[in-house]
Amino acid sequence: MTQLPESQQKVKFYQTGTLTVGNRLLDEEHRNVQATMDRSNSLDSGHRACQGCGEALGARFAIDAAIRATGNQLIAANATGCLEVFTTPYPETAWSIPWIHSLFGNAAAVASGIAAAMKAKGREEVRVIAQGGDGGTTDIGFGCLSGTFDRNDDVLYICYNNQAYMNTGVQRSSATPGAARTATTMPVGAEPGNAFNTGKSVPLIAMAHNIPYVATASVHDLHDLEMKVTKAMGVHGARYIEVFVPCPLGWGSKPGDTVKIARMAVESGMYPLFEAADGELTGVTKIRRRIPVDDYLKQQRRFAHVFKPNNAHQLEQLRAIAAHNIKRFDLLARDGEEL
Amino acid sequence: MSDKVVVQTKPFAITLDVGSSLLNKTGTWRTERPVYLDRLPPCNHACPAGENIQAWLGYAEEGDYEAAWRKIMDDNPLPATMGRVCYHACEGACNRTQLDQAVGINSVERFLGDQALRYGWQMDAGEPTGKKAMIVGAGPAGLSCAYHLRRYGHDVTIFDSSPKAGGMIRYGIPKYRMPREKLNAEIERIQAMGVKIELNTRVDDIQAIRERNGFDSVFIAIGAQSAKHIEIESDESIPMLDAVQVLRNSEIEEPTGLRGRVVVYGGGNTAIDVGRTAIRLGAIEVTVIVLESRAKMPAHEFEVKEALEEGVRIVDLRAVRKIEGNTLTLERMVDSADQWPQPSGQFETFEADVMVQALGQNVETGLLDGIPGVVVEGGIVQVDHCMMTGTDGFFAGGDMVPSQRTVTTSIGHGKKAARSMDSWLRKEKCLPVEKHELASFDKLNTWYYSDAPRTIRPMLDVVRRQSGFAEVVGNLDEGNAQYEARRCMSCGNCFECDNCYGVCPDNSVTKLGPGKRFEFKYDYCKGCAICATECPCGAIKMVPEDI
């Protein structure tokens, strides 16, 4: 008998591997929190987020993972934004964790204060998370955030990046990508939408503070997201995770496509997933099946104008950004490299 | 100012009790609702025996081979046989072909069939009903019908003119493709359920036997046994044989007449089987002459390939016109896109010591002559959608009725006839089985499936294939059978990946536990459709709400 090739016999194959939320063929330790029947549902039903909200999804993913990692010893400080408004129309709340809401711009400082208080009370097993939208993080809350990083306070800050001020009606933030239409960018003219070469990358700025852990994650890759939150809760000091959360309302996308669009952002190179420790890049999540940037953009009305002939230069710039990300973060797997 | 004491029951600035968002039934926002459904996987749809392939692969994925085998046995009593000789229409239809390659369904089926024989897994007969059924022909159609009738609890007797059961699986399909130990064991398993088989019993007068034994109903499946012939001008100096006779003789160890330079005339699988048999019996040279082009010949590509490897030559676009001495006169044919090959008027010669015609078979319908109501059209017996002939309680199936003429189709006919006969015996109407909507490729979200190349079945070395009748294609072992099963995408049927449970932003899916699937919380579901988009296998559908 002719023998089967070695490689084929050795392949460990579990139908969907770790790509799906759960997988009945995987051993328990490789399964996600979200697959368990007794998951904590830190953000429960009945909240008032739009249909298909990526932020609601990202927050439950992240906080449930943090609850598991800390044995439910967790307090959160929340910034104003959709997350706060849709979860908690007074006196109801969708949160099932102890949390505090103070202001739009001070979540990091409030969290630092809670961490200090817990330390003073000798309850350092209680861990603290701050959470906010991109506006609350990259713009108005930026000073407080940098302070928390600077002091290396024992806080994990999670930013849910939907690339604009969604709660107040889609205004531009410093996390809005070039060309994206918002309520406060040029609707017409030679450069409709957000201007290129503006804005900032807070994950890279966080790295510049040399804090113990920084990561980007996306709602389409739950395994990766839970792994990063778990890792972050395994270390002390200031930590930062940014989660990419599509917003159907602000982006002009179909509610049912939220996870798909997040996947497309990552697979096109528009949103690189990486991790860093003590200021050094330690890993990137490779692109699995690369797709053209155009395919990602076409899902969203905020980019519709870039497909008009006289805006071709904008499309070119967006493609160049993806290409640059792919090169900069080395996002493509080499031949034969395991993903 | 009053001096009344105000009792503060709540902390300052709080006037309402804290409530949970669960009070807010967001389900009212919905214009469409997600529903779970089972769609029909294309493999199941294509299987002529109606196997629930996706379901039995599901058990095999988990390593529960016995459950997998029993799921096959719901439809097909001969998995070890089908895992060898079936032309696997299922694999042709498999959605995975559009991703990488089809799931090796046939090889997993064979593994399971062999596993059952190794461990002696058995099926039970149903509770006795007291009804008696008569079957003529112990080929795949007859055996399948008998098996299913026994499972319904009826008493079954098969009559067959041959010395052994199996029909064309035994007397047509050669050993190198179908080892007889496996076939025998699968037939014995059916007999162990109480099916009686009367061998060497040719039936000519069905009604007489029926009345003598008090059979309540009849299934007839005598196949297509007599070879078709075409007249070729010949001085009769070389023998002119027919394929079915040659293969039958090979099976019963009578001289086949295959020697020297053998020419087989025909382009189907039977011609290829004769060619490969001739190689094994030591012919000097074996040539299959085909009227059509190589691309259009009806034989399956993989069988042609195996034959070529073993040394069979194929000469296509030729018609045999005349035989004089050892010399055949061949006319070149011209291929054309839409019609039968056309003669070219150009001739050539070819040397041969024996010629075999392999041009298909006819049904011997003689034994139906006296039966009122039975309709024969173009030599083929007509049946309705319940496999019943024009005579009440008289069913037929397999090669003798309109059919693709494969073992699998015959098994499907046997199953369907048994189901109809069971209804008929219970004086109920035979109703067509409702089919679910198709789980076509566009219903899947294939992102989620890991990349996994198809497993190659080991093959016997060519030298050993040329010199004997040992089985050519090898079996998968447990490891790679399970691997192959896990390549299945479970099209249209929930495989409990937990995606819907995980990706709902509104936490509106309840997980019911292993094997129990999921439920939507319609009180809260906003109808965003993320779950439907992210279900890998297309087991969720969005349907409009009545508003």
Ligand SMILES: Cc1cc2nc3c(=O)[nH]c(=O)nc-3n(C[C@H](O)[C@H](O)[C@H](O)COP(=O)(O)OP(=O)(O)OC[C@H]3O[C@@H](n4cnc5c(N)ncnc54)[C@H](O)[C@@H]3O)c2cc1C
């Ligand atoms: C060489 C060859 C290779 C083939 N290879 C394949 C293959 O690889 N895969 C595949 O799917 N199909 C194959 N086929 C087709 C397949 O074998 C037939 O379609 C199938 O066996 C038909 O089943 P059946 O039950 O209708 O009839 P048969 O298998 O022909 O069985 C009919 C039975 O009835 C008996 N019988 C006939 N007349 C009487 C009578 N008057 N009284 C009592 N008994 C009678 C016969 O002895 C026989 O046992 C092949 C066919 C041939 C000829």
Ligand SMILES: Cc1ncc(C[n+]2csc(CCOP(=O)(O)OP(=O)(O)O)c2C)c(N)n1
């Ligand atoms: C100091 C202050 N300025 C403005 C506001 C109004 N405001 C509330 S939420 C919000 C936008 C929040 O945007 P982002 O942080 O990106 O969160 P998102 O709603 O997009 O999730 C604004 C401007 C406020 N609450 N406080």
Ligand code: SF4
């Ligand atoms: S992937 Fe599985 S269910 Fe889908 S067609 Fe192929 S075998 Fe059938």
Ligand code: SF4
């Ligand atoms: S994801 Fe949740 S809210 Fe959206 S349709 Fe499915 S069950 Fe309903």
Ligand code: SF4
């Ligand atoms: S998403 Fe997964 S768990 Fe949900 S119905 Fe589809 S296959 Fe089943």
Ligand SMILES: [Mg+2]
């Ligand atoms: Mg925002």
